[in-house]
Amino acid sequence: MTAETPIMGLFTDDAKAARAIRELTAQGFGFRRAHGPLPSRRIAEALGLKTSKVGWFTLVGGIIGFFTGFSLAIFTSTQWNLIVGGKPIIALIPFFILGFEFTILFSVIGNVVGLLVCARLPDYKGLELYDPRCSGEHFGVLAVCASGRERELMDFFQKKGGEVRVFP
Amino acid sequence: MSELTFAQIDQTVLNTLERPRRSYWGAVALLALGVLLGAGAWTYQIFTGIGVGGQNVPVVWGTYLINFVFWVGIAHSGTLISAILHLFRAGWRNPIARAAETMTVFAVCTAGLFPFVHLGRVWQVYYMLPVPNQRLLWPNFLSPLMFDVVAISTYLTVSSLFWYTGLLPDLALVRDRSTGRRHRIFRVLSLGWTGAHSQWLNYSRGYLFFAALATPLVISVHSVVSWDFALGVVPGWHTTIFAPYFVAGAIHSGLAMVLTLMIPLRRIFKYEAIITMEVLDNVAKTMVLTGLIVGMAYGTEYFIAWYSHNPVEWESFRWRAMGEYGYGLAFMVVCNVLIPSLFLFRRVRASLRCLFAISLVVNFGMWWERFVIIVGGVAHDFMPNAWGLYAPRLVEYCIMIGSFSLFFFLFVLFCKHLPSVSMTEMKETLHHDG
Numbered sequence: 001m002t003a004e005t006p007i008m009g010l011f012t013d014d015a016k017a018a019r020a021i022r023e024l025t026a027q028g029f030g031f032r033r034a035h036g037p038l039p040s041r042r043i044a045e046a047l048g049l050k051t052s053k054v055g056w057f058t059l060v061g062g063i064i065g066f067f068t069g070f071s072l073a074i075f076t077s078t079q080w081n082l083i084v085g086g087k088p089i090i091a092l093i094p095f096f097i098l099g100f101e102f103t104i105l106f107s108v109i110g111n112v113v114g115l116l117v118c119a120r121l122p123d124y125k126g127l128e129l130y131d132p133r134c135s136g137e138h139f140g141v142l143a144v145c146a147s148g149r150e151r152e153l154m155d156f157f158q159k160k161g162g163e164v165r166v167f168p
Numbered sequence: 169m170s171e172l173t174f175a176q177i178d179q180t181v182l183n184t185l186e187r188p189r190r191s192y193w194g195a196v197a198l199l200a201l202g203v204l205l206g207a208g209a210w211t212y213q214i215f216t217g218i219g220v221g222g223q224n225v226p227v228v229w230g231t232y233l234i235n236f237v238f239w240v241g242i243a244h245s246g247t248l249i250s251a252i253l254h255l256f257r258a259g260w261r262n263p264i265a266r267a268a269e270t271m272t273v274f275a276v277c278t279a280g281l282f283p284f285v286h287l288g289r290v291w292q293v294y295y296m297l298p299v300p301n302q303r304l305l306w307p308n309f310l311s312p313l314m315f316d317v318v319a320i321s322t323y324l325t326v327s328s329l330f331w332y333t334g335l336l337p338d339l340a341l342v343r344d345r346s347t348g349r350r351h352r353i354f355r356v357l358s359l360g361w362t363g364a365h366s367q368w369l370n371y372s373r374g375y376l377f378f379a380a381l382a383t384p385l386v387i388s389v390h391s392v393v394s395w396d397f398a399l400g401v402v403p404g405w406h407t408t409i410f411a412p413y414f415v416a417g418a419i420h421s422g423l424a425m426v427l428t429l430m431i432p433l434r435r436i437f438k439y440e441a442i443i444t445m446e447v448l449d450n451v452a453k454t455m456v457l458t459g460l461i462v463g464m465a466y467g468t469e470y471f472i473a474w475y476s477h478n479p480v481e482w483e484s485f486r487w488r489a490m491g492e493y494g495y496g497l498a499f500m501v502v503c504n505v506l507i508p509s510l511f512l513f514r515r516v517r518a519s520l521r522c523l524f525a526i527s528l529v530v531n532f533g534m535w536w537e538r539f540v541i542i543v544g545g546v547a548h549d550f551m552p553n554a555w556g557l558y559a560p561r562l563v564e565y566c567i568m569i570g571s572f573s574l575f576f577f578l579f580v581l582f583c584k585h586l587p588s589v590s591m592t593e594m595k596e597t598l599h600h601d602g
Contacts, residue, residue, distance in 0.1 A: 014599075037174065037337070038595045039368040047365055052373035058381075069318075076298055076306035084310050094310050097392065098318055104385045105322040108378065112329055115374035119367040122359040130362045132344030135337070137174035 004144040006032065006129050006167040009157030017139035018046035020160040024143055029153050032142040035134035043139065054114035061110020062103045069102025070095055131165050138163075172441055177594045181338075181587050182345055184437045188584050199577035206570010209563045210285055218288035220563045226546045227558035232286035234538045235571055238421070239279030240320070240393050241414075241534065242575075244386055245422020246272025247327065250334070251382035254375075259600070260450045262593040263443045266338075267433060268426050269331045270588070274578040275425075276324045278571050283317075285567060312395040319392040326385055330378045336361050336371070337592040390418045397545065403484035404545040407472060413465035420458035420504065421534035423451055427527035429579065431520055433588060442589055448523055452511040455530070462537075463505035480550055487548045488540060492557055496540040503533020 011017040014036060021043065024031050034043050073095040081089060115121070134140040141162070145153040154164045213220050223230045246268040253261040261268075284290050296317050298307055307314045340361035343354035361367060391411035398410035427448065434443045473485040488497050507529050516522045543558050560568075582588065 033362075034365040035363045036365075036368065037341070037363060038592055038599055039372045040599075043365055044369065049365065049369050052370045054370050054373045055377060058377045072298060073309040076309060079304060079306050080308075084308060087310055091310055094315070097315050097388075098309055100388060101315075101318045101322045101385075101392075104381050104388075105325060107381050108326045108329055111374050111377045111381070112333070115333070115370055118370040121361065121367070123362075124355070124360040126360055126362045126364065127355075134363050135341040135344045135361075136178055 003147045004030065005147060005150050005153075006142060006144050007150065007153050007157070008129070008131055008165045008167070009141045009143070009160065009162035010131060010133055010138040010165060011141070011160070011162045012138060013161070014040040014042045014139045016161045017141050018042040020141050020157065020162065021046040023160075024141070024156075027152075027156055028145075029149075029156070030144040032129070032144055033140075035130065035140040035142070037135055037137060037139075040139065052118060054111060054118050057114025057117070058107050058111040061113070062107035064110075065102040065104070065106025066099045068106065069099040072102075073098045129167055172594075172598060174595050174598065177442065177589075177591050177598070178341065178345070180437075180439065180442060181589050181591050182342070184588060185342065185584065185586075192580075192584060196577065196580055199573045199580060202569050202573025203577055204570075206567045206573065209566035209570065213285070213288075213563050213567075214290060218286075220561065222559050222561040222564060224556060224558065226549065226554050226556045227543055229286075229542050229546065230558055231560045231564045231568055232282045234535065234542050235568055236279050236282035236286070237393055237414075237538045237542070238535050239275045239282070239571065239575070240390060241418035241421045241538075242425045243272045243275035243279065243323070243327070243422065244390055244415070244418035245426055246270070246275070247330075247382050247386040248419050248422065249426065250330065251379040251386065254379045255383060258450075259597045260447050262597045263439070263447050263589055264426060264430055264451070265593060266334065266590040267429060267583075267588050268422075269327070269334060270579065270582050270586075271422075271425060271429060272327045273324075273331050274575050274582075275422075276320065276327060277578070278575045280320055280324060281571065281574075312392065312399045315392045316396055319389045323385060323389045326378075326382055330382055333371075333375060333378060334590060334593075335586065337363060338587040338590060341591060342587065387415055390414045397541065400545075402545045402549055403478075403480045404488065404541070404548075407469065409465060409468055409472070413462075413469070416458055416461040416465060417504075417534060417537060420455065420462050420508075421531060423455045423458060424527040424530035424534065427451055427455075427523055428531060431524045431527070433583065435520075437583070437588065439589065442594060445518065448520075449517045452517045452523060452526075455508050456511045459505050459508035459511075459530075463501075466501060466505065484545070484548055488544045491548065493540060493544055493547075496536045496544070499536040500533050500540055503529045504537060507533075 009017070009020055011020065017034060017036070018040070021031060021034060034047065036043065074090050077089050077091075083089065087094070129142055131138070131140050141157070143153060150166065154166070157164050221230060221232070249261045249268040250265045250272070254265070284293060287293060295305070296307055296314065307317075309315075336358060339354050339358035340363065343351055343358050346354060391414065394410035394414035397405040398407060400406065430443055430448065430451075434440060470485055473481045476482075488494070507526055510516045510522070510526065516526075547557060548555050
């Protein structure tokens with residue numbers, strides 16, 4: 001197996017970064033990641049990204065939350081089987097409020113879990129091949145090339161209007 | 169704003185995190201003293217008994233509940249700005265969204281203390297939690313007070329997670345621009361965020377869901393707070409308009425607090441290019457709307473009392489205007505409806521002094537609104553022989569000072585240690601404008 005060298009092209013404009021991503025694989029280089037200080041639609045289109053799956057976690061969280069809230073209210077009121085305030089032991093309308101609050105709470109917890117799982121956070125190893133300028137005003141395109149083609153990849157990024165950073 | 173560059177935004181915000189001056193630590197120390205005063209008063213109350221406050225029969229709910237409702241209300245506009253205006257794609261909210269979200273978190277923390285203070289025997293707080301216990305006692309979830317426990321806990325959890333999620337990209341930026349201990353702390357806090365495309369894809373989606381979930385939550389929370397009163401068969405409380413009335417009032421007071429915090433923040437941190445006059449102008453215009461809604465609610469309450477032909481209800485409202493606390497009603501009408509209407513004039517909205525002064529007036533008026541509702545209801549209910557009056561005592565004043573100090577203490581600490589403007593959202597605005 002040939003050794004791969006990671007090289008990052010840094011662009012001040014996401015349109016240039018997106019053009020570089022589109023042409024990268026056609027030139028025989030491997031694309032690894034794109035970094036940026038903000039979500040870029042142009043880069044997402046160039047990468048052909050599919051929709052995030054975070055929503056499924058949110059939905060499952062919400063469903064679990066609704067039934068948890070409702071069940072908790074029913075369970076606690078059946079443990080103390082007395083009519084209070086003229087309402088039935090299992091009073092659907094007040095318990096719906098609890099169900100609603102738990103729906104939101106568990107949806108949000110599901111949302112956070114989904115975000116962490118789908119975005120693979122925390123990820124401190126990702127910082128090894130990362131340039132701090134990408135959190136400021138640069139869009140970074142991390143690519144790899146076979147050993148001996150480093151110059152070609154660097155030239156490619158420079159032609160596309162980017163600066164180059166070679167990782168050891 | 170379009171003249172700004174990404175680098176200028178970063179630099180302006182990062183400058184605020186420079187080592188603070190002595191005057192800053194002086195302010196922190198003063199606020200910490202206020203917090204200690206409140207904590208001391210509370211400790212005294214715990215050891216002496218809840219009777220050290222001015223609460224009595226019939227006015228069993230005094231400043232503790234007034235401050236609880238006041239701080240929950242303050243929390244609301246943070247979510248309005250960060251979630252509801254995010255869904256409406258109102259770009260002007262971006263410069264103030266972070267500070268407003270922070271205000272929400274700290275205001276809910278402050279509000280959440282008051283039920284504990286009001287409990288008296290605070291060590292028995294676990295009675296409100298659905299935990300298995302020896303006596304097989306469970307909370308009564310038919311009670312609006314239990315709705316409140318669940319709603320406020322949910323709101324605190326959701327607003328804290330929303331706030332932290334929004335902070336992630338900015339924490340990474342601070343990590344990348346710092347060295348030493350600060351770098352190590354922010355490296356951990358930013359969870360290894362690198363702004364990779366897969367992270368942004370999931371982050372944007374997750375943030376949108378956060379906003380979509382926080383929107384019904386914020387409306388439900390103050391509705392639930394209003395039901396603490398509306399579900400009680402007390403004249404002046406037992407009315408169906410309380411939920412929208414409270415929500416509108418909450419947003420009104422919260423927007424006022426946003427102005428109270430943003431105007432000094434803008435000046436001290438030299439945020440003029442970011443928090444432009446247009447942003448403050450839009451907040452003021454929104455306050456005209458919320459002020460009119462609040463005014464309509466005040467009028468509707470009187471209309472309902474008159475139209476119902478219910479003598480007890482009408483007497484309660486007559487007494488609110490003409491009785492011992494008539495001045496409170498005057499404060500709330502003048503401060504919350506009439507004075508904010510001055511924002512209809514462009515010249516008033518263009519003056520920082522007027523914006524700041526009116527925001528303080530509205531904060532004052534909204535506190536009095538809660539006083540009139542909470543004390544006014546129980547002080548003058550069905551039976552004339554049970555009527556009574558209420559005045560806060562020294563312990564309550566100290567705890568109130570403590571609560572305001574705690575809120576500002578936390579906010580002042582936040583401003584110098586975390587980015588008080590969302591650099592990411594500012595860049596997004598600039599990116600779209602460009």
